[in-house]
Amino acid sequence: NAGVTQTPKFQVLKTGQSMTLQCAQDMNHNSMYWYRQDPGMGLRLIYYSASEGTTDKGEVPNGYNVSRLNKREFSLRLESAAPSQTSVYFCASTRIFGGAVETQYFGPGTRLLVL
Amino acid sequence: DQQVKQNSPSLSVQEGRISILNCDYTNSMFDYFLWYKKYPAEGPTFLISISSIKDKNEDGRFTVFLNKSAKHLSLHIVPSQPGDSAVYFCAASASGGTSYGKLTFGQGTILTVHP
Numbered sequence: 001n002a003g004v005t006q007t008p009k010f011q012v013l014k015t016g017q018s019m020t021l022q023c024a025q026d027m028n029h030n031s032m033y034w035y036r037q038d039p040g041m042g043l044r045l046i047y048y049s050a051s052e053g054t055t056d057k058g059e060v061p062n063g064y065n066v067s068r069l070n071k072r073e074f075s076l077r078l079e080s081a082a083p084s085q086t087s088v089y090f091c092a093s094t095r096i097f098g099g100a101v102e103t104q105y106f107g108p109g110t111r112l113l114v115l
Numbered sequence: 116d117q118q119v120k121q122n123s124p125s126l127s128v129q130e131g132r133i134s135i136l137n138c139d140y141t142n143s144m145f146d147y148f149l150w151y152k153k154y155p156a157e158g159p160t161f162l163i164s165i166s167s168i169k170d171k172n173e174d175g176r177f178t179v180f181l182n183k184s185a186k187h188l189s190l191h192i193v194p195s196q197p198g199d200s201a202v203y204f205c206a207a208s209a210s211g212g213t214s215y216g217k218l219t220f221g222q223g224t225i226l227t228v229h230p
Binding site for chain 1: 214
């Protein structure tokens, strides 16, 4: 099993450009998440998808959109990149069953630099 | 409002000694707590967790203690090894149908174990 995979690993954008970060998991998890990590801030939730066909905002959703393409894939789109979106982005997945919390598994991250 | 706080940005410990990492939370709805370990250029990896129905959970060299009345948890690593040098994140979640497994992270503590 590959677990959670993310592409690309690293990207440089100019202000105003758009891009999509891809995430896929092969653990048959129903819930998926996008976080960003900034120095001194820990990881902050951008968007999540509790199950296939649903998405919802997290703590810092402004400037982002998401698509839950199928059970395996959850993408994050920056429509018009800004320097404030320079960060490391992590995708995670877990199984939610009956309201019980289980461990989230993380991908290796995408490092994004917006100039 | 930082609902999960790790007040020590860094900790330095000698190999073989105990490492104690601390975490405080403010949201009384949190009932599941996790510790993640993160190496540079990698995603966070799950280390150990504890449910609010327990006050202690052990896994090999790692023990997590939970003090619900103080809203405080700690991670003990005994004995510490140089390979334990990493960033440690505390995370919290609330079980139940509307939480969808969302995690709230602390800012992280950089642990350095010296040989």
